[in-house]
Amino acid sequence: MKKRFQVFVPRQEIYENFIDKLDIRTEIMKIKTEDSLGYASAEDIYSPENLPGFDKSTVDGYAVYAEDTFGSSDGNPAFLKIVGEVFMGEEYIGEIKSGECVKIPTGGMLPKGANAVVMVENTKEFGKRVEIYKSVAPGENVLSKDEDVKKDSIMLNKGESINIGHIHNLMSLGITSIKVYKKPTICIIPTGDEVVEPTEQRIKTQIRDGNSYALMAWLKSFGYEVKRFRLIKDDPDEFKEGVKWGLENGDIVVISGGSSLGARDYSLSTIEHFGEVLYNGVQVKPGKPVIFGKTKEKVILGLPGNPTSFIVSSFLFLFPTLKKLSGHNLFKPEPDFYVRITTNVPTAQGRERFIFVKLEKGKYEILAHPILGESGIASPFRMADGIVRIPLGKEGLYKDELCEFYSWR
Numbered sequence: 088m089k090k091r092f093q094v095f096v097p098r099q100e101i102y103e104n105f106i107d108k109l110d111i112r113t114e115i116m117k118i119k120t121e122d123s124l125g126y127a128s129a130e131d132i133y134s135p136e137n138l139p140g141f142d143k144s145t146v147d148g149y150a151v152y153a154e155d156t157f158g159s160s161d162g163n164p165a166f167l168k169i170v171g172e173v174f175m176g177e178e179y180i181g182e183i184k185s186g187e188c189v190k191i192p193t194g195g196m197l198p199k200g201a202n203a204v205v206m207v208e209n210t211k212e213f214g215k216r217v218e219i220y221k222s223v224a225p226g227e228n229v230l231s232k233d234e235d236v237k238k239d240s241i242m243l244n245k246g247e248s249i250n251i252g253h254i255h256n257l258m259s260l261g262i263t264s265i266k267v268y269k270k271p272t273i274c275i276i277p278t279g280d281e282v283v284e285p286t287e288q289r290i291k292t293q294i295r296d297g298n299s300y301a302l303m304a305w306l307k308s309f310g311y312e313v314k315r316f317r318l319i320k321d322d323p324d325e326f327k328e329g330v331k332w333g334l335e336n337g338d339i340v341v342i343s344g345g346s347s348l349g350a351r352d353y354s355l356s357t358i359e360h361f362g363e364v365l366y367n368g369v370q371v372k373p374g375k376p377v378i379f380g381k382t383k384e385k386v387i388l389g390l391p392g393n394p395t396s397f398i399v400s401s402f403l404f405l406f407p408t409l410k411k412l413s414g415h416n417l418f419k420p421e422p423d424f425y426v427r428i429t430t431n432v433p434t435a436q437g438r439e440r441f442i443f444v445k446l447e448k449g450k451y452e453i454l455a456h457p458i459l460g461e462s463g464i465a466s467p468f469r470m471a472d473g474i475v476r477i478p479l480g481k482e483g484l485y486k487d488e489l490c491e492f493y494s495w496r
């Protein structure tokens with residue numbers, strides 16, 4: 088077996104000096120705002136107008152001068168003259184004066200002169216007059232004209248991930264198309280002399296390819312386009328053929344397996360053949376032998392073949408790389424919340440450790456039950472809700488300790 092000198096780097100080093108420094112971005116395209124969920128904006132967008140754009144009643148009732156209602160109660164109602172009615176989508180012609188009011192529906196535009204709305208259930212109508220049983224403060228039950236969005240305020244920053252709130256505001260502002268970065272196309276190359284297609288009969292020493300199919304399904308769930316090369320043998324020419332195809336057909340090439348130090352592990356030499364290897368190995372368990380390479384225009388990742396390592400390194404490194412490539416400012420995985428671990432989990436020092444966990448709702452907090460297992464099995468991924476982190480340099484987790492939880496979903 089060949090021995091190569093390897094420097095294992097902390098995860099942060101990869102984020103700061105590989106992913107964040109990537110100078111490659113997918114192309115910019117203009118799409119319908121309604122289809123933009125999850126994309127990174129390729130432009131800063133400012134509001135061309137105020138929202139809602141007019142002072143708007145938030146209740147059904149009577150638009151009044153608030154001052155006219157002061158001191159009113161069930162036993163001492165205020166009496167106001169009804170001088171008209173506001174209709175939905177229409178502006179009231181005229182201006183109300185002290186002692187007057189106008190009927191108004193929820194969502195109606197406040198008439199000139201009014202500064203509050205009394206809810207209909209706090210009133211009683213007598214022909215052209217109404218008794219007010221409850222006072223309202225100026226501004227009460229009214230949404231001011233720029234309370235939702237102020238004209239010229241920033242709605243969406245370049246590189247910001249578009250959420251449904253953005254879509255709501257932008258559509259309300261009449262901004263129906265938007266420039267975004269295209270989602271990257273991922274080319275996956277499953278490798279291994281012992282790996283066969285799931286449709287095949289296998290002999291004792293063979294395993295079926297779970298990695299590439301699981302990853303494809305996962306990536307597609309985020310709207311990424313994924314292409315899979317055929318299964319290749321541990322053969323340098325086949326590796327070259329696969330990576331060449333990947334570079335021609337996608338934005339990023341992912342090799343499953345062959346990233347370690349075995350004599351038949353060809354990921355490193357193949358990536359070196361086509362481009363530059365920037366990092367080879369991270370201080371992370373599972374997922375130590377990850378190779379980070381790039382050509383002028385494309386990224387190539389060599390991910391370990393062990394199922395758990397493959398999945399965890401996809402989560403920690405592939406997904407962040409995809410986000411960066413497609414213009415997202417925020418790309419690093421962040422913990423969703425803290426959970427309380429339910430057993431001791433010892434770990435060897437020298438590698439940041441991630442443990443699969445199943446969550447349970449405790450009385451006051453979320454409990455995390457570890458699902459332990461070797462990197463060579465996939466079942467923890469099936470059973471888990473996510474992973475918890477044991478920081479680099481920490482010897483493990485003690486039962487009942489709080490730790491960071493990262494969700495898969």
Ligand SMILES: Nc1nc2c(c(=O)[nH]1)N[C@H]1C(S)=C(S)[C@@H](COP(=O)(O)OP(=O)(O)OC[C@H]3O[C@@H](n4cnc5c(N)ncnc54)[C@H](O)[C@@H]3O)O[C@H]1N2
Nearest residue numbers: 277279296297298299344345346347352375391392393396
């Ligand atoms: N001498 C050393 N040996 C190993 C080291 C090391 O540092 N020194 N690191 C170990 C670690 S950690 C890992 S993780 C593995 C990663 O190995 P490779 O990336 O080279 O992966 P393979 O050898 O190709 O496969 C490992 C394992 O995974 C199975 N596999 C491969 N492809 C698939 C697939 N598509 N679906 C399901 N399972 C797959 C394969 O059969 C192997 O059992 O290296 C350690 N060794």
Ligand code: MOO
Nearest residue numbers: 373374375396462
């Ligand atoms: O890092 Mo390997 O991924 O421990 O099994």
